[in-house]
Amino acid sequence: VTQPASHIDDDVLSAFVDQQLSTDDLARARAHLETCADCQERLDGFRSVATLLRQLPEVEPPRDFALGLRLVGEPPNVVRLRRWYAAARITAAGLAAVFVCLLAGTLYLSAQPAAPAASVARPQTLSAPVAATPNPAVAARSQAAAPQPQAAQQPQAVPPSQTGSSQVGSAQPQAAQPQPADGVAAAPHPATLSAQSDDQVAAATSVSPLPTPPPTPVPTAVAAPVAAAVATAESAPGAPLGLGALGIGVLAIVALLIALVARHRLQRASTV
Amino acid sequence: VQPDAGALDPTLKAAQQGEVAAFNTLIQAHQRQVFNVCYRMLGNAEDAADATQDALLNAFRAVKSFNGPAAGLRSWLLRIAANTCYDQLRRRQRKPSDSLDALHTTDADPEPSLAERLQDPRPGPEQQSLSAETARHIQQAIDLLPAEQRLTVVLCDVQGLSYDEAAQIMSIELGTVKSRLSRARAQLRVLLSEKGELPAGSTRLQQRSP
Numbered sequence: 001v002t003q004p005a006s007h008i009d010d011d012v013l014s015a016f017v018d019q020q021l022s023t024d025d026l027a028r029a030r031a032h033l034e035t036c037a038d039c040q041e042r043l044d045g046f047r048s049v050a051t052l053l054r055q056l057p058e059v060e061p062p063r064d065f066a067l068g069l070r071l072v073g074e075p076p077n078v079v080r081l082r083r084w085y086a087a088a089r090i091t092a093a094g095l096a097a098v099f100v101c102l103l104a105g106t107l108y109l110s111a112q113p114a115a116p117a118a119s120v121a122r123p124q125t126l127s128a129p130v131a132a133t134p135n136p137a138v139a140a141r142s143q144a145a146a147p148q149p150q151a152a153q154q155p156q157a158v159p160p161s162q163t164g165s166s167q168v169g170s171a172q173p174q175a176a177q178p179q180p181a182d183g184v185a186a187a188p189h190p191a192t193l194s195a196q197s198d199d200q201v202a203a204a205t206s207v208s209p210l211p212t213p214p215p216t217p218v219p220t221a222v223a224a225p226v227a228a229a230v231a232t233a234e235s236a237p238g239a240p241l242g243l244g245a246l247g248i249g250v251l252a253i254v255a256l257l258i259a260l261v262a263r264h265r266l267q268r269a270s271t272v
Numbered sequence: 273v274q275p276d277a278g279a280l281d282p283t284l285k286a287a288q289q290g291e292v293a294a295f296n297t298l299i300q301a302h303q304r305q306v307f308n309v310c311y312r313m314l315g316n317a318e319d320a321a322d323a324t325q326d327a328l329l330n331a332f333r334a335v336k337s338f339n340g341p342a343a344g345l346r347s348w349l350l351r352i353a354a355n356t357c358y359d360q361l362r363r364r365q366r367k368p369s370d371s372l373d374a375l376h377t378t379d380a381d382p383e384p385s386l387a388e389r390l391q392d393p394r395p396g397p398e399q400q401s402l403s404a405e406t407a408r409h410i411q412q413a414i415d416l417l418p419a420e421q422r423l424t425v426v427l428c429d430v431q432g433l434s435y436d437e438a439a440q441i442m443s444i445e446l447g448t449v450k451s452r453l454s455r456a457r458a459q460l461r462v463l464l465s466e467k468g469e470l471p472a473g474s475t476r477l478q479q480r481s482p
Binding site: 009010011013014015018020045046048049050052053054055056057058059061062063064065066067068 | 292295296299300303304306307308311312317320321324325328329332402406407410411425428429430432435447450451453454455457458460461464469470
């Protein structure tokens with residue numbers, strides 16, 4: 001007879017409650033329990049806990065958990081695609097916005113050299129005298145003969161010495177109007193300008209009395225110098241910005257492509 | 273009418289081909305037990321309902337990989353439910369304020385609010401014996417156990433599953449089930465004695481002991 005020298009392990013006592021002991025273990029445990037009040041007490045503890053737990057009431061589910069089609073509708077890969085699509089779309093939009101801002105900044109900075117002349121000159125447009133001096137003639141001429149390339153050159157052509165004269169200034173806004181047509185028109189040629197202005201005196205006098213409504217001078221006036229500045233990015237004040245804009249623009253296009261691919265796959269997945 | 277096994281297999285096959293209706297038929301018999309395991313693991317009906325829904329959704333997505341006999345479906349569902357509960361408990365731990373709140377409410381053992389009393393599980397007709405108060409104390413004690421012991425005691429004692437099935441659900445050895453269960457019971461005994469629930473229980477039991 002194995003005398004109960006050592007007490008029974010918790011594991012064994014717990015399993016005893018559930019009658020999960022092998023016959024050998026069971027016999028050994030029974031023999032010990034008969035002589036050991038401690039282990040008997042511990043066994044009762046396990047048994048009482050187990051009994052209490054078994055009496056725990058079953059809880060009524062608050063609802064039926066049958067899966068609705070809405071819940072199941074999207075397999076995980078579609079969910080993932082949807083996430084990609086949303087993320088790529090937002091990224092593309094954000095990058096595009098940054099791109100536009102950078103581009104605008106680049107354009108603005110490259111326009112700076114021309115800007116002072118424009119700002120000084122423009123206010124005087126209204127008070128521009130009808131008197132036919134060579135300079136207003138240029139302005140009027142450019143109105144009258146809008147499609148001519150000289151018009152585009154006008155804003156840049158203003159020599160520093162002439163900035164004070166109202167006539168040159170008055171020329172600028174109107175000169176800008178036809179510019180979109182030939183906005184790419186390049187660097188100014190003061191020489192040609194002055195030559196023209198002399199030629200156009202007659203035309204100017206006839207046209208200038210008509211007060212043309214001030215067009216949106218700034219963007220148009222700026223377009224040509226900017227095009228040049230972007231093209232020859234070095235040394236222009238907006239050059240680093242321009243490069244940044246280029247990079248952001250490329251990233252935006254990449255994001256857009258990812259979004260398009262995701263959307264394409266989404267459509268394919270949903271039609272299957 | 274076909275015998276059970278024969279009837280279940282086509283349903284299982286249909287569910288595995290993505291038929292929601294077939295899947296719903298499969299889980300119909302088990303969703304109540306899944307919910308109850310979640311309830312005992314998480315301690316409240318709201319979290320349990322969420323976990324049950326998540327678990328069944330996960331089960332639907334994974335049912336293609338279920339290749340056991342249809343009879344093993346319950347264990348499989350309960351394993352998914354257990355993992356879902358583990359996830360939720362882990363998420364709770366990451367939110368320290370929540371778990372602290374939970375600890376306080378269980379430690380302080382306050383009077384149940386009206387909402388809590390209304391939400392209290394209604395005992396089934398055969399289980400009127402246990403008072404709502406005792407049931408609440410037991411649940412509070414279970415809530416204090418480590419998650420693995422909690423699951424073991426919920427499966428074996430509350431749900432009355434065999435050690436074998438519990439081992440299968442938890443993917444552990446039979447011996448591990450035994451030791452976890454004994455540790456959980458030992459701790460519960462201490463906790464429930466503190467709440468004054470055990471003396472009555474143990475005397476009742478001693479009269480019935482062999």
